[in-house]
Amino acid sequence: MSGISLRLFKGMMVLVAVIVAVLWLFQVVFLEDFYSSRQIGLMQDKVNEIAAQIGEKGIDDPKLQEEIAEFSDVYNVIIGVFDSSGVSVYEAGGETSTGTQNFFDKHIMEVVTEALNGSTVNRTEEQTRTGGRFLFLATPTGSGALAAAVPLAPVSDTASILKVQLAYITVILLVVSFVLSYVLSGRFVKPILKITDAARKMAKGDFDVDLDVKGNDEISALARDMKEMGIELGRTERLKKDLIGNISHELRTPLSLIRGYAETLRDVSGNDLVRRNRQLGIIMEESDRLSELVDDILSMSRLDSGASKPEPASVDMKELANRVSERFRDLSSRTGIRLLIEAESDCRITADPKLMTQVSVNLIGNAFKHARENVLVSVSRNEGLVTLMVDDDGNGISDEDLPRIWDRYYKGKGEGAAGTGLGLAIAKSILESHGFKYGASNNDSGGARFWFSAKSS
CATH class of the missing domain: 3.30.450.20 (PAS domain)
Structure with a gap:
């Protein structure tokens, strides 16, 4: 002992x-x-x-x-x-x-x-x-x-008889207490030792821990929480490894294209302006992909560190939706996917304008990755709440993906599941920092729907 x-x-x-x-x-x-x-x-x-x-x-x-x-x-x-x-x-x-x-x-x-x-x-x-x-x-x-x-x-x-009786009771009580204290202390400490061993394994990177501690007391609850934490850490570790692989791939592909077309421009294109412009366009597109990747990683890092804190101001959500949609006009032209805006007037909320812009960009950008023909952005006001909703006409969100769609590094297994898996996680962090409600589901046409709502101001 x-x-x-x-x-x-x-x-x-x-x-x-x-x-x-x-x-x-x-x-x-x-x-x-x-x-x-x-x-x-x-x-x-x-x-x-x-x-x-x-x-x-x-x-x-x-x-x-x-x-x-x-x-x-x-x-x-x-x-x-x-x-x-x-x-x-x-x-x-x-x-x-x-x-x-x-x-x-x-x-x-x-x-x-x-x-x-x-x-x-x-x-x-x-x-x-x-x-x-x-x-x-x-x-x-x-x-x-x-x-x-x-x-x-x-x-x-x-009184004398009671004193004699107390002497016998004292001896019996001490013996019984010694035995019970020894047994109970061992039983009490056993689950704590299991939790300690599990914590040491997790500290070494082994998140597959077995903590089968029965009961409804605080120690049992701690053991269950530790087990859940191990599961979550293991999943996060796997997602990080996937992220590293994805980022390596995402970086390698545009860099290879940029280098290849840059060499072609230097050595082959000559005075062929059409070919030169097409190759320059590809270089610019791949550069944008790299910028988007770096921006996502930096945004997530700032949110995690607390460096990106909301600076509330009055935001006109109709004006914001129209302004953000302009960023996607070129993408809409290239892909043939129509971007539709349906926004009511007098839809103002109190929020950080830059962060709300980033949330809207991430939700609309995610919709473009999965849409076939249309992306619909709607802004409405109802019972004192202003709601921004983004719908696409893609394949929707599977039951497997829906509970984890907002998790960082997570990318759905369906069509269009490209990128870093950080866009929706960034949107989630920003919305939670504002205390706004948000959600995801499938719409009536079978596509995906993402939304958030805030009190009107």
């Missing part, structure tokens, strides 16, 4: 030791006084009850005398009833020696005298000869006084 298991075991044993110490402190210091006060209270209540009945029925009532005798026998109490002159009219209780009787007579008469003056008395006295302690009680009855003498030796004996 070592580490956290040992510390937990020690902590549990210290807790048990503190509890036992408190119990012993209570037994040694407080128990006898507490038990005595309870017994004194019980005797006082009973004496007061009998005194009230004497005042109501008189001491000559047979049932009352029977009750007094029973009380005297059960609790070993000496009871005396006195008239207003202090003369004894009734007695109940065991026989005592002459010395003890004199002791009782002296102190009973003292408390009776006080009771006849209207006081309720309880007093503890110690007999010098025997060392015994006695409780003397007296209370007025209306026509005299009722007095009682109770030996306190049984109280002390009971």
Whole structure:
């Protein structure tokens, strides 16, 4: 046993030791006084009850005398009833020696005298000869006084017996606590050790961890979260590897084309202007692809680092949609895909204009990659919300791709799944930084639909 298991075991044993110490402190210091006060209270209540009945029925009532005798026998109490002159009219209780009787007579008469003056008395006295302690009680009855003498030796004996019992209980408790602490600390630490081993594996790049920890407590929840984290990290690692491969391919292809056509321009084209212009156009297109790739990577990096923070301003979404659509006119002409804009007036929101432009560009650019003939950008206002929606007439989003379509590095497996897999992830990060709602689905024509909405301003 070592580490956290040992510390937990020690902590549990210290807790048990503190509890036992408190119990012993209570037994040694407080128990006898507490038990005595309870017994004194019980005797006082009973004496007061009998005194009230004497005042109501008189001491000559047979049932009352029977009750007094029973009380005297059960609790070993000496009871005396006195008239207003202090003369004894009734007695109940065991026989005592002459010395003890004199002791009782002296102190009973003292408390009776006080009771006849209207006081309720309880007093503890110690007999010098025997060392015994006695409780003397007296209370007025209306026509005299009722007095009682109770030996306190049984109280002390009971407290002593309880102390002996506590000694046995302490030994048993310590043994049981030792065994339970050892077993429970081991069971408690076992899942923590599993989580520690899993964390070490993940630190070394092995994300395939087995954390089968059952239960509904915090440690089990941590184990499940660690397992999910391992799955996500493993998936992210695979996506990063795919990204590196994709970027290598995406960089190599335009660079090869640029180099090839540049060499052709230098060595072959000569004065053929048509051929030269076509080759220059290809070089420019491939340069744009490289710029787009670099821009996506830089944008994602800025969003991750927090360097790209929203600077809110009033944005006219109709004007923004029209302005962004102009960027795609050349692409629309080259591909033959029509870009349609349907925008309502008075659709203003509070957002960062540059970042909203980037989101719109990414959504429309994604639609062009998958559309066959048409891309529709619509801006509408409904119930205080302004919504920008981008629809294409491609093959739509598969059920497999839909839950992960916004993940970074992820590219769908369908037709048109080119690029870095960062465009939609960038849009997602920007929209979440603004607190806007967004989503993706398939539209009625079977194509894909991407949208986001914000409160109108």
